[in-house]
Amino acid sequence: MERMASHYRKSGGRWLGSGILRGMGVTLKNWIGSYFDPSRLVTVCYPGERLPLPENSRSFPFLIYDGDDPEAGLRCVACRICEKECPPECIHIENERDENGKPRKRPAVFDIDISVCMSCQICVEVCPFDAIEMDQIYAISTNARFEPLRLHKEQLLKPNEYFRELSPTRSAAADARREAERAKQAKKKEAGKKG
Amino acid sequence: MTEDKQLQDELALYGVHLTLLEQVYNWGRSNSLWPLQFGLACCAIEMIASVTARYDLGRFGSEIFRPSPRQADLMIVSGTVTKKMAPQVVRLYNQMAEPKYVLAMGACAISGGPFKGGYNVVKGIDRYIPVDIFVPGCPPRPEALLNGIIHLQETIRRQKLSGPGKARHADRDQPSEYAIPEEGGRDLVPQYNAETWRPSWQGGGK
Amino acid sequence: MWLVIIQLKIGIILTFFSLLFAVASLAERKILARIQNRRGPNRVGPCGLFQPIADGIKMLIKEDVVPRKADRALHFLAPIVMVAPMVLLFGILPYGGGLTLVDLEVGLLFFFAVSSVSELAVFMAGWSSANKYSVFGAMRAIAQMVSYEVPLVLVAITPVMVAGSLSLVHMVEDQAGYAIGVIPNWFVLTPWGIVGFLLLFVTSLAEANRTPFDLPEGESELVAGHLTEYSGFKYALFFMGEYFGIFAGSGLAVALFLGGGGAPLPLLQWIPPYLWFFVKLVVLVGIVIWVRASLPRMRIDQLMDLCWKGLVPLAFVNLIAAAIWHYSGGGWQGWILAGGLLVGAYLMLNRVVLRSRCSWERKYYLAKS
Amino acid sequence: MNVVLFIIAALILVGALATVCVRNLVYCALSLAATFAALGMLYLALGAEFIGWVQILVYVGAVAVLIVFVILLTAPDRMRSVGPLFSRSRILGVGVSLGVFGTIAYAVHKSGSLKGSLSMPAETDMQSIGEELLSSYLVPLEATGVLLTVALIGAVLFAREEPVEGSEESQESKD
Numbered sequence: 052m053e054r055m056a057s058h059y060r061k062s063g064g065r066w067l068g069s070g071i072l073r074g075m076g077v078t079l080k081n082w083i084g085s086y087f088d089p090s091r092l093v094t095v096c097y098p099g100e101r102l103p104l105p106e107n108s109r110s111f112p113f114l115i116y117d118g119d120d121p122e123a124g125l126r127c128v129a130c131r132i133c134e135k136e137c138p139p140e141c142i143h144i145e146n147e148r149d150e151n152g153k154p155r156k157r158p159a160v161f162d163i164d165i166s167v168c169m170s171c172q173i174c175v176e177v178c179p180f181d182a183i184e185m186d187q188i189y190a191i192s193t194n195a196r197f198e199p200l201r202l203h204k205e206q207l208l209k210p211n212e213y214f215r216e217l218s219p220t221r222s223a224a225a226d227a228r229r230e231a232e233r234a235k236q237a238k239k240k241e242a243g244k245k246g
Numbered sequence: 247m248t249e250d251k252q253l254q255d256e257l258a259l260y261g262v263h264l265t266l267l268e269q270v271y272n273w274g275r276s277n278s279l280w281p282l283q284f285g286l287a288c289c290a291i292e293m294i295a296s297v298t299a300r301y302d303l304g305r306f307g308s309e310i311f312r313p314s315p316r317q318a319d320l321m322i323v324s325g326t327v328t329k330k331m332a333p334q335v336v337r338l339y340n341q342m343a344e345p346k347y348v349l350a351m352g353a354c355a356i357s358g359g360p361f362k363g364g365y366n367v368v369k370g371i372d373r374y375i376p377v378d379i380f381v382p383g384c385p386p387r388p389e390a391l392l393n394g395i396i397h398l399q400e401t402i403r404r405q406k407l408s409g410p411g412k413a414r415h416a417d418r419d420q421p422s423e424y425a426i427p428e429e430g431g432r433d434l435v436p437q438y439n440a441e442t443w444r445p446s447w448q449g450g451g452k
Numbered sequence: 453m454w455l456v457i458i459q460l461k462i463g464i465i466l467t468f469f470s471l472l473f474a475v476a477s478l479a480e481r482k483i484l485a486r487i488q489n490r491r492g493p494n495r496v497g498p499c500g501l502f503q504p505i506a507d508g509i510k511m512l513i514k515e516d517v518v519p520r521k522a523d524r525a526l527h528f529l530a531p532i533v534m535v536a537p538m539v540l541l542f543g544i545l546p547y548g549g550g551l552t553l554v555d556l557e558v559g560l561l562f563f564f565a566v567s568s569v570s571e572l573a574v575f576m577a578g579w580s581s582a583n584k585y586s587v588f589g590a591m592r593a594i595a596q597m598v599s600y601e602v603p604l605v606l607v608a609i610t611p612v613m614v615a616g617s618l619s620l621v622h623m624v625e626d627q628a629g630y631a632i633g634v635i636p637n638w639f640v641l642t643p644w645g646i647v648g649f650l651l652l653f654v655t656s657l658a659e660a661n662r663t664p665f666d667l668p669e670g671e672s673e674l675v676a677g678h679l680t681e682y683s684g685f686k687y688a689l690f691f692m693g694e695y696f697g698i699f700a701g702s703g704l705a706v707a708l709f710l711g712g713g714g715a716p717l718p719l720l721q722w723i724p725p726y727l728w729f730f731v732k733l734v735v736l737v738g739i740v741i742w743v744r745a746s747l748p749r750m751r752i753d754q755l756m757d758l759c760w761k762g763l764v765p766l767a768f769v770n771l772i773a774a775a776i777w778h779y780s781g782g783g784w785q786g787w788i789l790a791g792g793l794l795v796g797a798y799l800m801l802n803r804v805v806l807r808s809r810c811s812w813e814r815k816y817y818l819a820k821s
Numbered sequence: 822m823n824v825v826l827f828i829i830a831a832l833i834l835v836g837a838l839a840t841v842c843v844r845n846l847v848y849c850a851l852s853l854a855a856t857f858a859a860l861g862m863l864y865l866a867l868g869a870e871f872i873g874w875v876q877i878l879v880y881v882g883a884v885a886v887l888i889v890f891v892i893l894l895t896a897p898d899r900m901r902s903v904g905p906l907f908s909r910s911r912i913l914g915v916g917v918s919l920g921v922f923g924t925i926a927y928a929v930h931k932s933g934s935l936k937g938s939l940s941m942p943a944e945t946d947m948q949s950i951g952e953e954l955l956s957s958y959l960v961p962l963e964a965t966g967v968l969l970t971v972a973l974i975g976a977v978l979f980a981r982e983e984p985v986e987g988s989e990e991s992q993e994s995k996d
Contacts, residue, residue, distance in 0.1 A: 067802040071747065078487045078746040085486040094302045094491045097392045102300075110383065139353070139360040166356040166370075169384035189387045192394035193380050194401060196356060196372055200382055274509025277496045283671065299489035304481065307493045307503050313671030316517050316683035319510065343515035343683040526851075557947055561874040565861075568882025572854055575889045579847055591893050598886055618947055 106218050109185035111165045112174055114207045121208040126182035129158040133174035133183055141167035142174060161207060165191070166200040181225040184214050268407050275319070275345055276402040279395065282318035282338065283311035287325025289352035289385040296388035306395055315341040320398070322391075323377075326354035326361060327368040329434050333426050339375045340423040345415040347402070349379045349394055356380050373438040375424055376414060461553055465542050468730065472737070473695045474504040480741045487745040514684035519582055522681065526580035531682070531689035534573035537566045538696035545703040546621040548713030548725030559620040560608055563704060564601070567659070570697065571597045574668070574678050577690070581681035589677025592752065593661060593668035599759045600658040600665075606767035607651045610774040611639055611708045620704075624712030633718065638711035642782070643791035644774040649709040651767055653736075656701030658759070660694060663744040667752055702736035703729075762801070769797045825866050832859040846892055854885035871950055 084091040095102050116124035134142045143162040146154035174183050186209075193199035215222040285293060297303045297311070312318040315338050327335055339348065350371055353359030358369040371377060378401060381394035405413040414420045421441050427434035438445065478493065478500065485492025493500035518527055543553045544562055556562050571594055578590020612618055615626040629637045639645035658665040668677040679690055706712060710732050713725025720728075750758070773790040780786040836856030840849050857880035864873035908914065954962055 067798070067805055075742065075746045078742065081489065082483060082487045082742070082745075085489060091489055092486075092491065093299050093489050094305070095300060096305065096491070096494075097301060097389050098396060101389065110387075139362065164357070165353075165382045166380065167353055167359055167362060168382070169353055169360045171384075189383060189390045190393040191382055191390065192397040193382075194378065194397075196350075196370065196377070196380055200356070200380060270509065271513060274506045274513065277503070277506035278510040302485070302490040302492075304485050304490055304492050305494050305500075307496060307500070307506060309481070309485070309492075312676070314676040314680045316681055317676070317679075317687050319514075341517075343517045345514070523847075526847075556870075558870050558874050561871065561878060565874045565878035565882060568878060568886070571882065571886045572851070572889070575886070575893070576851070579893070587893065591890070594886060594890050594893075598883070598890070601882070 110189045113186045128156040136177045139167045161204040163202045272403045276399040279308045279320040280310045281320045283313045289324035292385045293324045296391045301388040321348045323355040323371045324351045332368045336426045347378045350377045351381045353384045373443040376442045511688040516684045521582040523580040526576045530577035531686045534693035537569045541700035546624045547729045551726040555621040558618045560618045578678035585675045586680045589668045589674045600655045603763035603767040604655040620707045627711040640709040660697040664747040706732045829863045
């Protein structure tokens with residue numbers, strides 16, 4: 052017994068094959084445990100169940116409109132800052148033009164090519180009107196490359212309520228910013244009237 | 247076509263399924279998509295993540311990543327295809343046994359993505375090999391890849407093996423191998439495979 | 453009448469093993485998934501039960517690629533030469549209860565003679581593919597199979613020595629009965645038997661090219677080894693041959709050490725012996741899958757070290773222990789003598805291996821530690 | 822029974838001829854394996870179960886595999902070699918083989934075993950083979966064992982690389 056104990060110490064406190072047995076024990080525990088312990092079976096069965104996304108998760112940009120009518124409540128003024136700033140150049144904007152061909156402050160065409168978009172959120176950062184925001188829809192897959200992955204204005208437009216639901220924090224900040232801006236404008240207008 | 251459909255529906259009422267063989271064939275193919283084991287860039291990390299416990303590609307019968315193209319059914323082009331890598335990707339595709347499918351994962355594989363203006367990046371793998379499913383994102387979430395595979399399964403189940411509009415691998419006129427691009431002086435030669443892709447000035451694409 | 457019964461038996465055995473092949477391929481994926489905290493195939497049919505059918509259909513309709521430079525005849529023959537001997541092996545396994553097909557006097561010899569033909573199949577597959585990875589894979593596979601055949605045969609000789617026959621049926625009969633009325637007389641419940649069983653299990657894993665000995669198919673360096681150029685149904689045949697090899701190896705282990713169709717308790721003897729045989733076989737196949745999920749692949753030098761420096765000497769010692777056991781009558785003297793010898797061998801191995809490992813210092817050339 | 826024997830004999834002949842006549846080295850090795858297997862079948866057909874299966878185990882399972890392995894290791898480029906089928910010293914070869922064949926034929930003819938009809942030997946069981954091996958043939962058996970062991974050790978000695986004096990390895994062993 053004493054000899055065996057000293058032998059055990061000399062061999063670095065291990066028996067030949069004990070590592071294999073211990074490893075097999077771990078896997079056996081996982082195998083049996085997966086039938087009883089939900090923490091050992093963490094699979095989320097995707098099409099049925101989905102993981103809740105964190106609030107700051109983002110996929111592709113979308114355009115916000117206020118109110119019910121997408122055309123009337125469109126925030127975008129076609130200033131084309133996002134088009135210029137977009138690193139992979141996936142935004143394409145054309146201004147609406149009046150009868151004389153003078154550009155209006157509205158986009159006639161607003162396309163985002165999500166086959167190129169790299170979800171960098173720079174368009175959101177640079178937009179002075181909080182008109183463009185990041186969506187969280189990721190389950191997109193298509194059979195063709197060009198048209199289905201080129202999102203047009205009609206597909207991009209989503210109400211502000213949708214954004215509020217998507218990201219309460221960011222939408223609250225944006226709303227507060229817009230409110231403050233509006234108040235400033237109103238004050239300016241009043242001051243201008245007074246002046 | 248429509249008459250065929252009507253006739254089939256009518257016969258199906260009496261318990262005769264003309265398309266049974268086709269259905270079984272498609273069911274088998276769609277539920278046993280073994281991907282080719284290779285990754286190109288950051289999207290490969292998400293592809294690997296989709297096999298892990300949380301997402302488990304294995305539920306769809308696709309966890310067997312075959313190292314040999316002969317035994318693989320699905321090529322997941324996961325990431326940036328550089329001009330140096332494109333010949334290898336096309337060669338691997340040529341080596342795969344029919345029926346074979348290609349899934350372009352992520353912006354770079356679809357169009358070149360952020361690097362599409364670069365001197366060394368292929369502007370979309372669909373210029374060289376026929377792509378069945380495009381999964382956009384940079385990179386796509388693992389769920390997006392799962393979604394793409396479900397979409398591919400649905401596509402396969404809808405494929406026809408005979409008549410007009412039959413599947414690519416069932417059509418003898420459609421090529422199964424494509425010219426392997428080589429590095430030329432300025433660009434890959436050929437710049438695209440005319441069977442799979444036509445540039446916009448020839449009436450293809452946008 | 454006699455012919456009909458034989459054909460019925462063959463039908464039952466082949467159906468069972470084909471079904472077991474389908475079930476095992478699904479069970480492997482399911483168990484691997486469970487061990488890795490995943491669910492595994494669950495979308496095809498109830499609980500993914502139809503997954504093997506889908507895989508089978510796909511394999512059948514997949515294009516059969518033969519490389520232009522390949523040797524067409526050998527490329528075609530290799531899968532057949534792989535599967536046919538494996539099916540032959542099922543013929544001599546002693547299922548018991550009248551299901552035993554053939555009671556060959558030299559059953560064990562037949563087993564090894566026939567199963568060694570699969571090495572030629574691996575060579576044919578590797579060489580005929582005209583692919584360097586295939587040739588490397590085949591070389592590895594042959595080196596591994598030839599090496600591991602030595603301890604395999606040495607270990608299988610011990611029950612022959614004790615039972616005094618090469619017939620598998622006779623060996624099972626030798627293990628019938630119960631000591632003290634409850635403990636079965638299986639060879640695995642003797643000191644040399646447990647060691648022999650473990651050795652046999654390890655070597656048959658290596659013979660079947662299973663993890664942790666699946667170097668011939670190491671995908672990180674050899675693509676898929678000798679299977680690289682095989683697609684479609686030929687690949688499926690190789691896959692089947694590998695599984696059949698596992699089944700046959702497990703069947704041999706059951707016959708040699710686990711008492712064949714004997715019930716573990718006298719109370720359970722009303723269950724027919726072939727059911728017991730199949731239960732034991734399925735359990736062993738489950739352990740093979742479990743091992744695959746637990747142990748990483750070995751390196752080629754470790755593999756050869758394990759065989760020639762570990763398993764072959766151990767098999768010799770085990771042979772001596774079995775002889776001592778046999779001639780001491782199998783009583784308590786046998787336990788002390790044979791058991792002592794084996795424990796001593798283990799302690800010595802423990803000392804040598806672990807000591808050398810502890811004193812083994814790693815050299816760093818670039819990193820200054 | 823005779824029909825089976827003749828079929829097997831034909832197999833052996835074809836296999837042996839293929840072994841020496843086929844140009845492809847791998848085909849040669851495989852036909853050699855087939856010949857060995859056919860020889861094993863011949864033994865089995867003659868009722869010598871033990872020797873038949875041992876023939877297949879040792880010659881097909883070990884010897885042929887080793888030959889194949891050696892081919893893989895040594896001549897990967899020459900596997901599809903094209904050379905003259907008959908060597909330059911073919912007359913000498915024919916002479917030697919005729920001499921050997923004649924000697925054996927003479928010995929067989931002289932022994933008188935061809936006089937009687939082809940009869941099946943009695944079934945030999947394992948028990949008697951084992952007893953014979955361990956009683957009357959014990960010394961030859963042991964001698965064979967020693968010979969094989971010596972051959973094995975000799976092969977290992979030949980294959981071992983001697984560390985060159987002054988190289989890194991030999992210095993390590995000195996430390």
